[in-house]
Amino acid sequence: xxxxxxxxxxxxxxxxxxxxxxxxxxxxxxxxxxxxxxxxxxxxxxxxxxxxxxxxxxxxxxxxxxxxxxxxxxxxxxxxxxxxxxxxxxxxxxxxxxxxxxxxxxxxxxxxxxxxxxxxxxxxxxxxxxxxxxxxxxxxxxxxxxxxxxxxxxxxxxxxxxxxxxxxxxxxxxxxxxxxxxxxxxxxxxxxxxxxxxxxxxxxxxxxxxxxxxxxxxxxxxxxxxxxxxxxxxxxxxxxxxxxxxxxxxxxxxxxxxxxxxxxxxxxxxxxxxxxxxxxxxxxxxxxxxxxxxxxxxxxxxxxxxxxxxxxxxxxxxxxxxxxxxxxxxxxxxxxxxxxxxxxxxxxxxxxxxxxxxxxxxxxxxxxxxxxxxxxxxxxxxxxxxxxxxxxxxxxxxxxxxxxxxxxxxxxxxxxxxxxxxxxxxxxxxxxxxxxxxxxxxxxxxxxxxxxxxxxxxxxxxxxxxxxxxxxxxxxxxxxxxxxxxxxxxxxxxxxxxxxxxxxxxxxxxxxxxxxxxxxxxxxxxxxxxxxxxxxxxxxxxxxxxxxxxxxxxxxxxxxxxxxxxxxxxxxxxxxxxxxxxxxxxxxxxxxxxxxxxxxxxxxxxxxxxxxxxxxxxxxxxxxxxxxxxxxxxxxxxxxxxxxxxxxxxxxxxxxxxxxxxxxxxxxxxxxxxxxxxxxxxxxxxxxxxxxxxxxxxxxxxxxxxxxxxxxxxxxxxxxxxxxxxxxxxxxxxxxxxxxxxxxxxxxxxxxxxxxxxxxxxxxxxxxxxxxxxxxxxxxxxxxxxxxxxxxxxxxxxxxxxxxxxxxxxxxxxxxxxxxxxxxxxxxxxxxxxxxxxxxxxxxxxxxxxxxxxxxxxxxxxxxxxxxxxxxxxxxxxxxxxxxxxxxxxxxxxxxxxxxxxxxxxxxxxxxxxxxxxxxxxxxxxxxxxxxxxxxxxxxxxxxxxxxxxxxxxxxxxxxxxxxxxxxxxxxxxxxxxxxxxxxx
Numbered sequence: 001x002x003x004x005x006x007x008x009x010x011x012x013x014x015x016x017x018x019x020x021x022x023x024x025x026x027x028x029x030x031x032x033x034x035x036x037x038x039x040x041x042x043x044x045x046x047x048x049x050x051x052x053x054x055x056x057x058x059x060x061x062x063x064x065x066x067x068x069x070x071x072x073x074x075x076x077x078x079x080x081x082x083x084x085x086x087x088x089x090x091x092x093x094x095x096x097x098x099x100x101x102x103x104x105x106x107x108x109x110x111x112x113x114x115x116x117x118x119x120x121x122x123x124x125x126x127x128x129x130x131x132x133x134x135x136x137x138x139x140x141x142x143x144x145x146x147x148x149x150x151x152x153x154x155x156x157x158x159x160x161x162x163x164x165x166x167x168x169x170x171x172x173x174x175x176x177x178x179x180x181x182x183x184x185x186x187x188x189x190x191x192x193x194x195x196x197x198x199x200x201x202x203x204x205x206x207x208x209x210x211x212x213x214x215x216x217x218x219x220x221x222x223x224x225x226x227x228x229x230x231x232x233x234x235x236x237x238x239x240x241x242x243x244x245x246x247x248x249x250x251x252x253x254x255x256x257x258x259x260x261x262x263x264x265x266x267x268x269x270x271x272x273x274x275x276x277x278x279x280x281x282x283x284x285x286x287x288x289x290x291x292x293x294x295x296x297x298x299x300x301x302x303x304x305x306x307x308x309x310x311x312x313x314x315x316x317x318x319x320x321x322x323x324x325x326x327x328x329x330x331x332x333x334x335x336x337x338x339x340x341x342x343x344x345x346x347x348x349x350x351x352x353x354x355x356x357x358x359x360x361x362x363x364x365x366x367x368x369x370x371x372x373x374x375x376x377x378x379x380x381x382x383x384x385x386x387x388x389x390x391x392x393x394x395x396x397x398x399x400x401x402x403x404x405x406x407x408x409x410x411x412x413x414x415x416x417x418x419x420x421x422x423x424x425x426x427x428x429x430x431x432x433x434x435x436x437x438x439x440x441x442x443x444x445x446x447x448x449x450x451x452x453x454x455x456x457x458x459x460x461x462x463x464x465x466x467x468x469x470x471x472x473x474x475x476x477x478x479x480x481x482x483x484x485x486x487x488x489x490x491x492x493x494x495x496x497x498x499x500x501x502x503x504x505x506x507x508x509x510x511x512x513x514x515x516x517x518x519x520x521x522x523x524x525x526x527x528x529x530x531x532x533x534x535x536x537x538x539x540x541x542x543x544x545x546x547x548x549x550x551x552x553x554x555x556x557x558x559x560x561x562x563x564x565x566x567x568x569x570x571x572x573x574x575x576x577x578x579x580x581x582x583x584x585x586x587x588x589x590x591x592x593x594x595x596x597x598x599x600x601x602x603x604x605x606x607x608x609x610x611x612x613x614x615x616x617x618x619x620x621x622x623x624x625x626x627x628x629x630x631x632x633x634x635x636x637x638x639x640x641x642x643x644x645x646x647x648x649x650x651x652x653x654x655x656x657x658x659x660x661x662x663x664x665x666x667x668x669x670x671x672x673x674x675x676x677x678x679x680x681x682x683x684x685x686x687x688x689x690x691x692x693x694x695x696x697x698x699x700x701x702x703x704x705x706x707x708x709x710x711x712x713x714x715x716x717x718x719x720x721x722x723x724x725x726x727x728x729x730x731x732x733x734x735x736x737x738x739x740x741x742x743x744x745x746x747x748x749x750x751x752x753x754x755x756x757x758x759x760x761x762x763x764x765x766x767x768x769x770x771x772x773x774x775x776x777x778x779x780x781x782x783x784x785x786x787x788x789x790x791x792x793x794x795x796x797x798x799x800x801x802x803x804x805x806x807x808x809x810x811x812x813x814x815x816x817x818x819x820x821x822x823x824x825x826x827x828x829x830x831x832x833x834x835x836x837x838x839x840x841x842x843x844x845x846x847x848x849x850x851x852x853x854x855x856x857x858x859x860x861x862x863x864x865x866x867x868x869x870x871x872x873x874x875x876x877x878x879x880x881x882x883x884x885x886x887x888x889x890x891x892x893x894x895x896x897x898x899x900x901x902x903x904x905x906x907x908x909x910x911x912x913x914x915x916x917x918x919x920x921x922x923x924x925x926x927x928x929x930x931x932x933x934x935x936x937x938x939x940x941x942x943x944x945x946x947x948x949x950x951x952x953x954x955x956x957x958x959x960x961x962x963x964x965x966x967x968x969x970x971x972x973x974x975x976x977x978x979x980x981x982x983x984x985x
Contacts, residue, residue, distance in 0.1 A: 066152035079141035101972035111163030112878025126459035143221030153666035153684025155613030162688035173217025186979030196228025217294035238915030254335035275429035276322030300375035349790030353410030360397035424535015449502035457495030496583035584625030656697035658718040755874030762818035772816035822917035834861035849891030880906035893937035
């Protein structure tokens, strides 16, 4: 039997996987952190550029156990893409979701962001907000050496990556002894920008050096990016199912559905809650820094201390306008398609508005870690790793505002509204005003309300990992290594929320027109809005909108309400006059132990390598919350219903606990059929924990519970994790340097899928004005006069009937029925399966300088959302086919790269902001983006470059159950990055 000594082949494997800036080949975790003495004895042969990056990544994939892919830096300080998520989508099976036109989170093999674990140098990182998912756009690529994507189970790895575990490997001084440095200056030109700077800067640098005979190393990287851009958007918050329809009359209504024997129309029907348009001017700043110290006091003992800092600030000012259709009543005429979706509707009542919003959100992340690796002797190695990391998000960073603010001005003096989605990709919304035109004049604009929201949150992880490796030289058996260890992880998510209520309203009041002079409003036409879509631009209706200054509107509104004069701080009144509405924290404590063995042997004269292991985890969950006690729901204006709370000192405090334990076995078998042909078989269990926000044992009711939107949510501290039993088969052919072809099949059987169950609930003391005796009497009074009972007319009639209080608001009465709330709560449900095929080809065309790469992933399973059913469902978000293409030329100092990334339509999530209670879906349409990069080396140290991103001006679109149920369309435009890089060693 042929056996190999693993520890004696470390240097050879290092040379194969470490060329250039990549880390050691990650065949085993212990290879990622080889001792400094070993590293310093290796002569590094640097292969730069696209070709070198592809060769290194292929070598990592070839030598790995299990199914694993990697992306390597092209050279120090230069990653293939400026955005890590955009780089990851080049890997087979990986697709990205975008935020503000940039790659943000990844989906792997159809499993969305929450199912994938992102680690930094092997350490679990905290997510952003209520999510466990790490937003990759907040971390600069310049200080990253390698991205490793593990698609199969590994006992030694932290858990959480049901789809994949992505490890971000940063540069370290002992990787490349001696002085190394690179500095880059960029200019970013975003074609969408209108308000900010047309060209914004980005500067980055990385430096490392070793001293005292390479016993001490120091490294530092820094990056700062500014980007100004504009986001144009059309949006519907949600669709209402099965609203009351008027009598079907030929010529007035178009309804293609069949009629049953009783004259009832067969099937569901759906109408939009609203139709909005907006222009957001965004300023984004991102600052990254990392400092690393390495010290080898004695041969074989290496200590690494590192600190990583990330800060991202996004400031947004939005001008919006649109119509509100409430809960689907007051329909005059309509046209449905064959699925029952309204493509045209004539609706009375409610209002049209012009909004101004302002928000500055800061994400501040820090991580400090200490790693000790001690090669005690030829037989034993120990690694101890500790880190303390946090991610803090605050949406109230505007000076003086301290919150996310919104002002809504407009009017309810309309005859009717027209929703039309029969031509083009953008629905149209036209209002016929009582002034006899379809345009509102500035002097007719009233104040509806302002509101301020502040919901900061923080996620923290403290983690200690111990890994011990024993190398077998004592026994003549095919066992090579035994690795065992344990991990303790303490993760906490905490946050609070505060809502000001509706200030300066709600309800349109003609007296407010006095405080908003005509000069405050600027009229714009919409000829340049969403012009990348058919039906947008000059074809769009409405053909105009008004914008106004947010600060001025708030100041005038507050001055009027307080009978004060303007001047000084426009936010002199605390917007949180009622205090914090609720706060809470979820803490997870996990103790894990693992055992992993590595075997080498032959099967019918074929070299084979086998890893067998098991991991055990025990998790305890604790939820602590404080929330206000609901008192009653007032009807405060025709379209606004507001929750009232008990006075201070009556808050509820609640603590809930949960927990689980789990065994995760795994096996990886690799067989080298020839020197060029490798086959793999992997089996194992992986897990992904429930979203942290779902574990908070708190019940929250909507603060603005309009009819048709009486919703609430409740957490579930006892949720079990997703458990997946995985099978992988692959065949890989490495036929030339940097060239290979591979095909793989995977299957995942997932237990404990989480479904949001909606339960109808009444709560003592919360009575419903809607459809109560006074409400129904008002309808009768209106209809007796031969008038239409719109919500505005009903509200005014109830006031006329003497049911309003001193402030002109309607309070519930003891004779009103209880409000029926639709409370959603996550629960574990049944099992589901996903399987798929991955194909990849990478080919370097000899010495011509040309090369290309193509990959595709096809996935399927019983996890799709049934759009024809109105019952609650537990689908898999993110499931979609994807493909990537890359072609390049690199020779004589010139490199040109063209990439195309495509992703098919996929489910974003279940639930819409103002959707009906049946938890309707949100889908994203297919997306394909073209990027180009051109680099030219002036000399061996100096490079100039030009990158073009989204050159085809691809747009983002979303829909509900059917494509005709429009949800959003977003337009950003191409952007260009030009700059220069200087490096030396």
